Amino acid sequence: MKTTPSVITSSPEETKAFAKHFARTLKLGTILCLDGQLGSGKTTFIKGLAEGLGLKHSEEVKSPTFVLMHIYKAKVPLYHFDCYRLESSEELENIGFEDFINDPQAISCIEWADKAKGLIPASGRHLRFEILGESKRRIFIS
Ligand SMILES: Nc1ncnc2c1ncn2[C@@H]1O[C@H](COP(=O)(O)OP(=O)(O)O)[C@@H](O)[C@H]1O
Numbered sequence: 001m002k003t004t005p006s007v008i009t010s011s012p013e014e015t016k017a018f019a020k021h022f023a024r025t026l027k028l029g030t031i032l033c034l035d036g037q038l039g040s041g042k043t044t045f046i047k048g049l050a051e052g053l054g055l056k057h058s059e060e061v062k063s064p065t066f067v068l069m070h071i072y073k074a075k076v077p078l079y080h081f082d083c084y085r086l087e088s089s090e091e092l093e094n095i096g097f098e099d100f101i102n103d104p105q106a107i108s109c110i111e112w113a114d115k116a117k118g119l120i121p122a123s124g125r126h127l128r129f130e131i132l133g134e135s136k137r138r139i140f141i142s
Pocket residue numbers: 009010011012013014015036037038039040041042043044045063111129134135136137
């Protein structure tokens with residue numbers, strides 16, 4: 001039976017450190033789909049990712065809950081979507097979601113990606129976040 005690799009982190013700092021390292025392994029054009037309940041660490045992970053991609057002010061990284069998308073100017077462009085409040089995929093289509101995520105010169109990450117499933121190519125990588133305890137999280141990576 002195939003099992004999905006996972007890591008367990010014991011603090012937000014550990015999640016960021018893991019993401020920072022993970023960022024350095026990514027090829028341009030990668031699409032990361034992040035799912036898991038509120039507070040499971042998706043945004044925290046993206047902060048670390050942005051640091052790993054050379055963003056100087058990672059405090060800029062916040063869930064773009066009300067605007068659907070943020071663009072960070074790291075060494076490569078990092079597109080950050082949050083579909084939590086998405087009501088229809090038309091909202092994504094209207095902002096050019098597919099053009100952004102298919103940009104071969106950028107990295108894209110999508111929180112609550114399950115809500116945008118129909119628009120994400122099969123090449124998207126999936127990260128699933130689980131809350132194990134107050135400061136313990138498990139991240140499945142496939
Ligand atoms: N191991 C951990 N990894 C990530 N976040 C953690 C961890 N332990 C506690 N937390 C806390 O959980 C919350 C995660 O929030 P956030 O990253 O915004 O989640 P999400 O984007 O999934 O809603 C933060 O308040 C963070 O401090």
